[in-house]
Amino acid sequence: MIEVLESLVLSLADDELLIGHRHAEWIGLGPILEEDIAFASIAQDETGHAQAYYQLLTDIGLRTPDEYAFRREPSAFRSAHLVELPNFEYDYGLALMRHFLYDAAEQVRLEALRQSCYEPLAGLACRLLREEKYHWMHAQLWIKRLGCSTEEAHSRLQSALNQLLPYAWMLFEELPNEEEIVAAGWMPPSTELHRQWIARITPILEEAHLSLSPPRPDQLLPLQGARRGARSPYFEELYAEMTEVVASDPEAEW
């Protein structure tokens, strides 16, 4: 059962670690100073949240946060491909849309986890939800504001949504051993969280005049297996960068 718990917590932690890294890539490149600060601050939060999730595993005798973050085989990661995607040409519409789709998912996930029968996870979820409120506020305000502004802003958000939706959909791919996770009362079924996520994003997208059409199966198929260790083509480069300092001196003490 401990492996099942580990894989659940890693799916939460790895998403946070990688989105934190991707958000941090905006430092110095934000379209305005305030957004530079916003992405830097959110990135710092998400990275800290990843560490807090890893710590839950350390507390039950598994590996340390540093070992999970920096000394794992790529196939041992449980992140969704959405958070592995690079920032490509640094289109801010794309970055905001990923931030919005991901943070909506986090809201839904954390609200559910507050009721988790695994008490340390429920306690952590209560804490993180209070911190995440600012991320969610930031994401939805910008989507609404830009969606209702110029034609260019609207069309860039719409194309970002079309591009990212299949990836965001797969945040809710069924977890390995999900039956056991649900039976233990650790987390509700992914299909239920997915339903809540759609309900969360739909009114905001409508307000921003953005249309959501569910991804086709042929768009989802190549993205399958992320929670079982299938990494996206973008992971390798990201991981090499994340671990560059550690790799330079694996024995160093921090």
Place this chain on the structure above:
Amino acid sequence: MVSPVSSDLIRQWLRGVSDPEIPSVSVIDMGMIGEVRVSGKRVEVELVPTFAGCPAISLLKTQIETLLKEKGLEPHVEVLLTRPWRIEDVTSAGWEALRRAGFALPKKFVSDPLEMFAHVTCPRCGSESVSLSSPFGPTACRAIFRCHNCGEAFELFKPPL
């Protein structure tokens, strides 16, 4: 075994430890210290960070450990992330120290960020004619405002809600 020190004395010592970003407010007044248990030389201290991603956490942990070791004790500091930190945990002395440090402070018991940002007064001139420049600031617990009356920029101490 008779303890050489009481937990109250340890709390007193911890008044000397603070986040380097807000040096005038001790971890005690910030409400960041949970239980303190003493058993002989062994001292267990619960540290409850404001934000989970705050980079000062490991520094504070080290500072507490160093302080207690210098007193000849064996410290075990547990960083508690499975419990939220609340602004209500800040003592009245802490509240006053934050104010003196130049922070605007939120009204207690708000849970909506927009509501909190809508009710801020300038800590320098007291004007309510202020606007939010950025909900995110130099640390997780700060938002940046500008006062239209005195023209100064200032920071709101921004708690997890």
